Amino acid sequence: MSASPRAALLLLVCSLCCGPSIAQQAGAQSVESFYKGRTVTMLVGTSPGGINDISARLVARHLSRFIAGNPNIIVQNNPGGGGLVTANRLYFNSDKDGSVLAKLERAVPQLAIQGHPNAQFDPAKFTWLGSLSSYADDAYLMLVNTQHAAKTVADLKGPGIEVVLGADNAASSNLIFAVIAKEVLGLNVNIVRGYTGAAPLFLAMQRGELDGQMVGLSSVRTGQRDLWMRGAFRPLMAFGRTRRHAQFPDMPIAAPPDVPPDRAKALQTAFMAMCRDKAFLEEAEKLGIDMSPIDGEAILTLLARTAATPSEVIARYNAIGGEKR
Secondary structure: OOOOHHHHHHOOOOOOOOOOOOOHHHHOOOHHHHHOOOEEEEEEOOOOOOHHHHHHHHHHHHHHHHOOOOOEEEEEEOOOHHHHHHHHHHHHHOOOOOOEEEEOOOOHHHHHHHOOOOOOOOHHHOEEEEEOEOOOOOOEEEEEEOOOOOOOHHHHOOOOOOEEEEOOOOOOHHHHHHHHHHHHOOOOEEEEOOOOOHHHHHHHHHHOOOOEEEEEHHHHHHHOHHHHHOOOEEEEEEEOOOOOOOOOOOOEEEEOOOOOHHHHHHHHHHHHHHHHOHHHHHHHHHHOOOOEOEEHHHHHHHHHHHHOOOHHHHHHHHHHHOOOO
């Protein structure tokens, strides 16, 4: 299943951001003296156990080696609003000195472009470090338990077979693609909202509360590797690619605005150096994380393309993505 440039952005974001301003004298410090002995906080806008949390912890274990001063990096889960709580906190209430980073949910930047009332930030003003994945070897899947009656996505077009998909809230890709499947493609999909990430959704699938979810292939291979290898799930459809994924026949890092330029450059350079590091790549492969990194400039280009979406298209998307009574 191919995707528009807007959909492609949703699949890209694997973001880290830094927080707001500090005392002026700190800006005069060298990068090394600022980071030496310092603890850097990496916020994650989802619950523990999913791909966002796992990949953030992977970055936290390695990024320090590439930053002058080698700060200690700790991960802090900050779920809420599908990542909007974290993005707003980063934008307004975090030190903008390079001591706070955030890994954002994929759709968070797009919500601001859509005009979501709770997205109070300008995504173009974040200091984007880059993204672990450009989805070169990943895809967003409609994934169901293997015992479900639907053997192909065509089974969901006619009467009699429905799939119950779990989803988070506004900023989550699992909700966005579930809504597209239901409202645009006309599939027999019942969406149950209110979960907080892939890990709780997989647990609900195992309990029989849900038939499936929309989820990234790397998320399944990372967070549910044993079940994936044992064939517990069946992919029915892939989103977010202009070509079919080779495995079937068919994440951005940022910092807040106004980080001192030398620290911003150091973080951006460190991120891309980390993505080329042998030890980092080996651990990412063991975890099943797609590694096809892009830098901050590439993310800004994607944001600009998304912001150029015609207003009537955004209005239509907002209409189909809203709560149904």
